[in-house]
Amino acid sequence: MVNKKAIKLVVVTCCLVIAGVPPLAFVRYLENHAVYSAEETLGDYAGRMVDHLEVTIDEGVLALTDLAANGVMACDSAAIDAMRRAIFDTYVLREIAVVDSDGNTVCADTIFKTERWTLSRQDTVNRAIDVSVVTDEQTFMRSLALRYRPSEDRALVAHFAPNSLGLDVLPDRWRSAGLARLTLLDGTEFQTVPNRIDTAFEQTGDMIGAMAVSNRYPLSVDVRVDRETVMRDYESLKAYALVAMSIFASIVLGVAVFIARQRPSASDDISQGLRAGEFIPYYQPVINLNTGRLEGCEVLVRRRRRDGTIQSPAAFIAQAEADGQIVPLTRQLMRLTIDDLGACYARRRGMSVAFNLCAHHFTNDQIVRDVEAIFAESPISPSQLILEVTERFPLDDTATAVRVIADLQAVGAKVALDDAGTGHSGLAMLHRLGMDIVKIDKLFIDPIQADTKNAPIVDSLVDLAKKLGMSVIAEGVETLDQVNYLRSHGVDSAQGYLFAPPLPAASYIALVEAMGSVSEEAEEPKTGMVA
Known part of the structure; x- marks a missing residue:
């Protein structure tokens, strides 16, 4: 609860300040607000x-x-x-x-x-x-x-x-x-x-x-x-503002109501959610198109608020990336994933788990230090990790990004280019960045139908990836016609609602147990096994 003395102090201070502000300064404020x-x-x-x-x-x-x-x-x-x-x-x-x-x-x-x-x-x-x-x-x-x-x-x-x-x-x-x-x-x-x-x-x-x-x-x-x-739209407001300056009591009441109803900013709301452990991982399965076996999953964040409602990333991820809180959020997801999947993955070394990173992660080596600290002694080994960076937003410092990617691979993780073909880097950057995996965006999968003979963008992406020795995974697969086309054109793996939506931990582990996807021997993940 907000301290009543603090409220009183704020109200009195605001009233004193407003009382001393000349009318012209208040008019200036209105002009700035108009702009x-x-x-x-x-x-x-x-x-x-x-x-x-x-x-x-x-x-x-x-x-x-x-x-x-x-x-x-x-x-x-x-x-x-x-x-x-x-x-x-x-x-x-x-x-x-x-x-x-x-x-x-x-x-x-x-x-x-x-x-x-x-x-x-x-x-x-x-x-x-x-x-x-x-x-x-x-x-x-x-x-x-x-x-x-x-x-x-x-x-x-x-x-x-x-x-x-x-x-x-x-x-x-x-x-x-x-x-x-x-x-x-x-x-x-x-x-x-x-x-x-x-x-x-x-x-x-x-x-x-x-x-x-x-x-x-x-x-x-x-x-x-x-x-x-x-400014012409605000002429009448200026006149009313000058009159309002004399109504001191109304200002006091307005400030008091504002303070009483003020909500935390979007950034503060995310900080509170991090402290309360409201951000949780969901897991979308990834299927090998040639064998039909479960290879691993992609971690997708959700927010479970105190009232039990689940929020999708669209409600908070942009703000988290803008103010840098995506870094502690990713760190928290990695630790929760170990808690959820550690026992299951320790017996299945061929299973992989993918985390989404953003351009902010590639401005310094903090993500490398995080992976080493979190996974070095965990039941999930670094060699089971795949770290995805989206192509939708540019990497401002390419040289640093190349170094960070190489350091992540040195630790044992693989790096994937997510949303390939939709963004800023251009496919020519694939070789320079040294990616291991190419993920084809749902935008290019959706047009594939039963009578599709060619999907030029998909075919180009697959051809380039194969020439560079990279694995290929298709996102957003929703029909068997898409599966048949992708399999026949060299796509290794796929994920999408045809197979399963993002699942909570218990449901995903049950799916792993039911499918018997990878033997429980301590084997290292193969190149084609990606998430």
Whole structure:
């Protein structure tokens, strides 16, 4: 409980301070609050625009990969018809063409026949896909070009319809003095929302803005509004604020109510949860696709609050990563996993257990010291560990990351690249980082169906991993058709709701006992046995 004397002291202090604050200072506070609120709102608008762009480009990627899978690269009449159908089936694409390695058109749908100027370098999304900014030589309208390269000698290029890219979310009161600029990460602009020719209001420099950057594609959205327009919304509030300064009793009551109802910050809430032991591990089984045997699991954190409710990581993991509490949280999960699985894994040395790490873990060697201290004398040996680092967020210091990965492998653990193909590092970084395992993201598994002949991104990931001597695991597997495709294309292992959801410790141990996955002899884990 909050100490009553402390409450009284805070209330009295606040009242004295507020009583001595000049009216102009309070007005200044309101102006700062207006700027903060506007920045927060603009940040939300920018995020929504980025989400819309990602969905639009996803639709283009799916259209091109489907065309390539259906033989459009042959450039016969059936291929031309297929490209035309793709244009009509989706509103986001305006033109599609097959080009050679030099960028010359081999064949195209003949609907528009317009020439384009490329204004930006081609930003690579992954090994097979890149985007660039182009301009129509007739209308001078800018748009995005998407290139998909299923082979070295030919590629599919699609131009997006300009009106499919921008999402006009600015409110009416800001529209005349606001602008959203859509650009690639190299700074090349491909659209403004609303579309403007006259952007002179931007030259004043007195703007309020926010930016959002896509985690999946090389693009960003910068939203700005004239400061004077924002402040106009707060003119009436200034007058009311000056009047309110004289109502001392109301201020006292407001401060008292605020203190009484104040809740801990998100960061403090996580700290309290760590101290109370509310974060617990769940275990998602990993199955060998060739043998059907259970190989191990991935540890996924949940929060069990005092009232018994279970929270998913979405409720707290971003905050834990932002303020660095992910490090003690990971440490706590490792110790709890030993308590849960130690006896079971001590008799099954071929079983593995995987923990998720984030970019923060690779800024210094703390994670190496933690693994050595926690697992050196534990029933679970370091050789049974797999440590996963996601590709969705960049490793700021690659040299340090390479050293940390090598040190973890020296201890005996394996290191996996999680969410492969979705993020910042690019597959070319796999060899440099020295990973042992590649995990294919659910995003690329979902499109696989019974009639799927090719899944270009999955096939590319598997091919590269095999060439680098790495094992491959597929995440988010939900159908037998996906299992059959993945097995036939060289994927070693899989996890997903087809096999089992993340399980509490007792359920997972019961599954291990029931499946008899690995003999109880003290054997070392094999390279293909991953989680």
